[in-house]
Amino acid sequence: MSSMELKLTVNGQKIKKTTQSHYRLLDFLREDLDLTGSKEGCGAGECGTCSVFINGKLVKSCLVPAAKAEGAKIETVEGIGNPEKMSEIQKAFCATGASQCGFCIPGMVMAATSTLRNNPKASLEQIKEEMGGNICRCTGYQKIFDAVEMARDVINKEKSEKVFEEYDKPANSFIGANVKRIDAPSKVTGRLKYAADMKMPNMLHMQVLRSDRPHAKILNIDLSKAKKIEGVRGIVTCDDVPGIDNFGVFIEDQPVLAKDKVRYVGEAIIAVAADTLEQAKDAVNAIKIKYKDLPALYDPEEALKEKILIHEHYKTNLVKHIPIRKGNTEEAFKKADVVIEDEFATQPVEHAYLEPMAGVSYIDQDGVLTIVSPSQNITHHRHMMAKIMNLPIHKVRFIMSPVGGGFGGKEDMIYQGMLALLATKTRQPIKYVMTREEDIVSTAKRHPSRTKYKMGLTKAGRILAAEISMLADGGAYGCSTEGVMRKAAILGAGPYNIENLKMDTRGVYTNNTPSGAFRSFGALQTEFATESMLDIAAEKLNMDPFEIRRINAFVKGNITHTKQELNSASINTVLNELEKLASWEKGSPQSRGNSRKDMFSKDNRDACELGARLKTNGNGKRVAR
Amino acid sequence: MLRYDNYFIPKTLKEYFELTSKVKDCRIVAGCTDMLPWAREGRGGDVFFKNVVDVSRIKELNVFKFGSKKILLGAATNYQKLFLDKKIRKSLKVLPQVSVWFADDQIRELATIGGNIVNASPAGDGMPAFLTLNTKVTVASFKNKKIIKLKMPLEKFVKGRNKVALNKNDLLVDFEVENTDGYGACFEKVGHRRSLVISTVCVSSLVKLNKNKFQDVRVAVGGVCEVPTRLTKTENFLKGKSIDENNIYVASKLDLDVIQSRSRREYRREVLQNFIIRSILKSLGKTNINETIQKFDNKIELKMEDAHV
Ligand SMILES: Cc1cc2nc3c(=O)[nH]c(=O)nc-3n(C[C@H](O)[C@H](O)[C@H](O)COP(=O)(O)OP(=O)(O)OC[C@H]3O[C@@H](n4cnc5c(N)ncnc54)[C@H](O)[C@@H]3O)c2cc1C
Ligand code: FES
Ligand code: FES
Numbered sequence: 054m055s056s057m058e059l060k061l062t063v064n065g066q067k068i069k070k071t072t073q074s075h076y077r078l079l080d081f082l083r084e085d086l087d088l089t090g091s092k093e094g095c096g097a098g099e100c101g102t103c104s105v106f107i108n109g110k111l112v113k114s115c116l117v118p119a120a121k122a123e124g125a126k127i128e129t130v131e132g133i134g135n136p137e138k139m140s141e142i143q144k145a146f147c148a149t150g151a152s153q154c155g156f157c158i159p160g161m162v163m164a165a166t167s168t169l170r171n172n173p174k175a176s177l178e179q180i181k182e183e184m185g186g187n188i189c190r191c192t193g194y195q196k197i198f199d200a201v202e203m204a205r206d207v208i209n210k211e212k213s214e215k216v217f218e219e220y221d222k223p224a225n226s227f228i229g230a231n232v233k234r235i236d237a238p239s240k241v242t243g244r245l246k247y248a249a250d251m252k253m254p255n256m257l258h259m260q261v262l263r264s265d266r267p268h269a270k271i272l273n274i275d276l277s278k279a280k281k282i283e284g285v286r287g288i289v290t291c292d293d294v295p296g297i298d299n300f301g302v303f304i305e306d307q308p309v310l311a312k313d314k315v316r317y318v319g320e321a322i323i324a325v326a327a328d329t330l331e332q333a334k335d336a337v338n339a340i341k342i343k344y345k346d347l348p349a350l351y352d353p354e355e356a357l358k359e360k361i362l363i364h365e366h367y368k369t370n371l372v373k374h375i376p377i378r379k380g381n382t383e384e385a386f387k388k389a390d391v392v393i394e395d396e397f398a399t400q401p402v403e404h405a406y407l408e409p410m411a412g413v414s415y416i417d418q419d420g421v422l423t424i425v426s427p428s429q430n431i432t433h434h435r436h437m438m439a440k441i442m443n444l445p446i447h448k449v450r451f452i453m454s455p456v457g458g459g460f461g462g463k464e465d466m467i468y469q470g471m472l473a474l475l476a477t478k479t480r481q482p483i484k485y486v487m488t489r490e491e492d493i494v495s496t497a498k499r500h501p502s503r504t505k506y507k508m509g510l511t512k513a514g515r516i517l518a519a520e521i522s523m524l525a526d527g528g529a530y531g532c533s534t535e536g537v538m539r540k541a542a543i544l545g546a547g548p549y550n551i552e553n554l555k556m557d558t559r560g561v562y563t564n565n566t567p568s569g570a571f572r573s574f575g576a577l578q579t580e581f582a583t584e585s586m587l588d589i590a591a592e593k594l595n596m597d598p599f600e601i602r603r604i605n606a607f608v609k610g611n612i613t614h615t616k617q618e619l620n621s622a623s624i625n626t627v628l629n630e631l632e633k634l635a636s637w638e639k640g641s642p643q644s645r646g647n648s649r650k651d652m653f654s655k656d657n658r659d660a661c662e663l664g665a666r667l668k669t670n671g672n673g674k675r676v677a678r
Numbered sequence: 679m680l681r682y683d684n685y686f687i688p689k690t691l692k693e694y695f696e697l698t699s700k701v702k703d704c705r706i707v708a709g710c711t712d713m714l715p716w717a718r719e720g721r722g723g724d725v726f727f728k729n730v731v732d733v734s735r736i737k738e739l740n741v742f743k744f745g746s747k748k749i750l751l752g753a754a755t756n757y758q759k760l761f762l763d764k765k766i767r768k769s770l771k772v773l774p775q776v777s778v779w780f781a782d783d784q785i786r787e788l789a790t791i792g793g794n795i796v797n798a799s800p801a802g803d804g805m806p807a808f809l810t811l812n813t814k815v816t817v818a819s820f821k822n823k824k825i826i827k828l829k830m831p832l833e834k835f836v837k838g839r840n841k842v843a844l845n846k847n848d849l850l851v852d853f854e855v856e857n858t859d860g861y862g863a864c865f866e867k868v869g870h871r872r873s874l875v876i877s878t879v880c881v882s883s884l885v886k887l888n889k890n891k892f893q894d895v896r897v898a899v900g901g902v903c904e905v906p907t908r909l910t911k912t913e914n915f916l917k918g919k920s921i922d923e924n925n926i927y928v929a930s931k932l933d934l935d936v937i938q939s940r941s942r943r944e945y946r947r948e949v950l951q952n953f954i955i956r957s958i959l960k961s962l963g964k965t966n967i968n969e970t971i972q973k974f975d976n977k978i979e980l981k982m983e984d985a986h987v
């Protein structure tokens with residue numbers, strides 16, 4: 054690899070350093086200067102976690118070759134302030150609670166700084182526009198915009214610095230109170246170390262060879278070329294696993310590295326550790342695998358036919374079926390005034406936490422295998438790891454690094470096993486950071502689902518019976534499918550008192566990307582169907598959508614289909630509150646749309662213009678043509 | 679991952695050609711906003727070039743010559759300059775409008791017009807706008823130790839999806855565009871996310887009036903065909919006609935067959951037609967012209983004070 058000498062100024066300091074010729078400015082800052090406040094959320098210019106100033110202009114440093122910065126003045130988040138001496142913007146971010154997971158926050162602080170430097174009086178719209186290149190997955194942006202407006206007002210002396218310290222002193226409860234987050238200063242100044250920011254002496258870099266086949270037998274692996282590559286210190290396959298090789302949140306069915314066959318595109322097969330990331334990449338690219346493709350399953354309906362088996366030894370593709378029965382639906386349908394039947398489908402969804410998966414492993418001075426990673430489930434991981442590595446539990450330690458967003462996506466132990474194998478094999482610390490692309494192909498998604506629904510109601514809108522049957526695509530491995538099916542069955546009928554209910558949720562194996570935990574954990578898919586059914590029913594019965602929900606809502610004392618007696622129920626309070634907040638116009642759904650009286654009012658946005666033809670009428674209002 | 683052994687930054691055309699005639703295996707970059715995202719999994723993958731030549735600081739690629747008829751823009755001009763420059767905002771109104779829709783401030787700071795055109799993506803936003811400006815580009819090549827410059831219409835330069843009229847080491851030097859002061863202009867696009875690359879449909883239009891008649895109409899579309907293209911039937915139909923919604927409606931239907939995209943054709947036809955109508959209407963200033971830009975005028979005005987013109 055060739056190197057170059059780079060001279061530039063970073064945060065006011067003159068720097069002269071030899072670096073890799075191909076480094077991007079982001080690599081140079083993080084690897085050579087240890088300025089890890091600039092993060093790599095995507096490496097492709099989309100997210101803004103890497104934003105820095107070059108000669109006063111904000112750019113995304115993942116798109117700037119380091120060589121381009123020769124002679125330039127660079128300013129990173131570390132130059133904006135430190136936890137003891139924060140800028141107004143950083144203080145405001147702390148005050149409004151704008152940093153949640155914090156991974157986007159250094160970039161956000163940079164974008165806010167740029168915005169207010171360019172235009173100290175920026176309006177909210179201008180702030181939104183100029184910060185448009187930075188993504189946050191946690192906050193929904195509101196608190197970030199609040200912070201920038203607060204900082205602007207302080208900078209312009211329209212507000213006193215005191216606003217930064219206006220926290221609540223919660224008397225009885227923290228709920229609803231604005232309390233000081235103790236980790237905020239470390240996040241807004243870029244000082245908090247996420248897993249990818251960590252470095253250890255003699256640390257090696259791990260890269261992974263992944264399957265490009267959905268379903269295939271592994272006939273042969275040729276490592277000869279890869280082993281010869283300079284700097285390669287260890288290569289592991291499933292044969293290196295000393296203990297019982299499986300993991301999973303509910304069912305332990307997934308090997309650390311594919312064994313005999315691959316079950317989805319993106320499945321890990323071989324992991325390599327080398328002195329540098331580049332060498333590890335070269336080694337992975339030099340590995341040759343011979344496959345025999347197997348017929349693959351992509352459709353959960355097909356999976357139920359069991360013609361192709363994903364996990365042969367289970368003799369079925371069914372991961373979990375949760376059947377729940379209450380009352381007698383058949384009898385109840387006979388009494389119903391209307392019976393509605395429909396089908397609903399939802400798609401897989403990526404968590405897109407801004408911090409891609411990353412971890413560091415090492416064997417400590419006492420021989421304890423240690424894994425540092427943003428895992429959302431370290432205790433369970435520790436137990437599984439002890440079994441996989443055939444170690445007593447006290448020889449395994451998990452340290453949870455700050456989680457740069459998880460949303461359920463970091464519950465699966467999908468890379469920690471490889472880190473453990475390589476740390477054990479090489480006795481050197483190992484670091485692994487997924488690229489955004491790798492993270493998207495290999496990690497679990499929200500379960501795609503199909504729900505068949507039958508609902509019987511009286512003319513007055515009371516639900517007499519419902520039959521709900523959901524089929525979910527669990528993908529190649531069990532992950533959280535069992536739990537998700539349970540939650541879907543428990544919550545899917547919504548907060549409604551339904552006397553006669555037949556509920557079935559099934560999760561099956563296919564050769565698709567595994568499905569796993571994701572915020573709401575199964576409730577979303579079935580509840581989406583239930584709520585849609587209620588809207589359809591409201592239309593059929595000419596009723597107000599809120600009203601039909603109120604008629605059926607749980608109240609204190611009801612017994613759910615899982616035989617839980619409710620000693621409180623808040624759905625009616627929530628509905629009333631929502632109705633108020635939405636400025637809801639009462640009436641059946643048929644009275645909505647263009648004829649709605651509240652369209653184009655002051656508080657409402659214009660109707661979507663994309664592709665729609667709107668014109669401006671005499672009063673300056675935008676109306677449909 | 680993009681890897682290379684050497685990164686050169688020549689400062690003049692002469693320096694550039696001397697370098698590339700000596701050093702073998704040179705790969706050109708400018709803002710790198712297409713190149714770096716391309717060299718990743720699922721697209722180019724791990725890519726190695728022996729030598730990379732950054733052309734963004736070549737003097738001749740940074741020209742800005744302003745004339746009452748023609749304006750010369752260097753190929754290394756970035757989209758943020760098109761967004762902020764006062765003269766451009768007056769005489770080449772359509773360009774700041776492209777910029778509003780183009781990525782975000784940070785990408786625009788790097789992304790060059792040359793890179794955008796050479797990349798020749800069917801969804802690139804620059805080309806439709808430059809087509810409506812009757813752009814002629816200059817290509818420089820090196821023969822017998824001499825720099826040879828060739829001027830050609832943009833339509834000739836872009837030959838197809840990712841295909842342009844450049845031989846190895848040739849350089850796109852500048853864009854000669856027509857000063858369209860006095861024209862109404864509009865650029866709009868539909869994409870998934872504002873600061874994301876892909877346009878599903880984009881339309882650029884320029885309109886000049888003579889009393890209550892269309893004197894000149896120029897409309898170009900992108901995103902729906904291999905190479906962005908002018909809608910000549912629509913334009914010719916309207917020229918000389920009176921300004922009336924019915925004329926615009928009839929004209930909007932004449933070129934819909936330019937749509938080549940296989941997916942969602944009906945949707946694209948409908949969107950495209952609506953877009954053409956709207957674009958012309960907006961150019962006419964019938965509805966609030968430059969709506970998007972007006973919203974940010976404050977920012978632009980403030981920024982323009984320190985932006986060099
Ligand atoms: C987040 C993001 C958002 C984006 N949004 C948009 C968008 O909204 N609309 C849009 O159209 N594009 C968009 N792009 C794409 C890209 O920014 C543009 O195409 C940009 O103009 C490319 O210019 P560049 O200088 O960065 O090109 P580079 O990546 O440097 O080069 C691109 C290609 O052109 C060649 N090249 C560059 N300059 C010359 C020259 N002078 N002579 C000969 N060859 C040359 C290079 O060899 C290379 O093959 C986006 C990109 C990103 C990362
Ligand atoms: S924009 Fe640079 S890492 Fe995402
Ligand atoms: S706080 Fe913004 S991504 Fe988590």
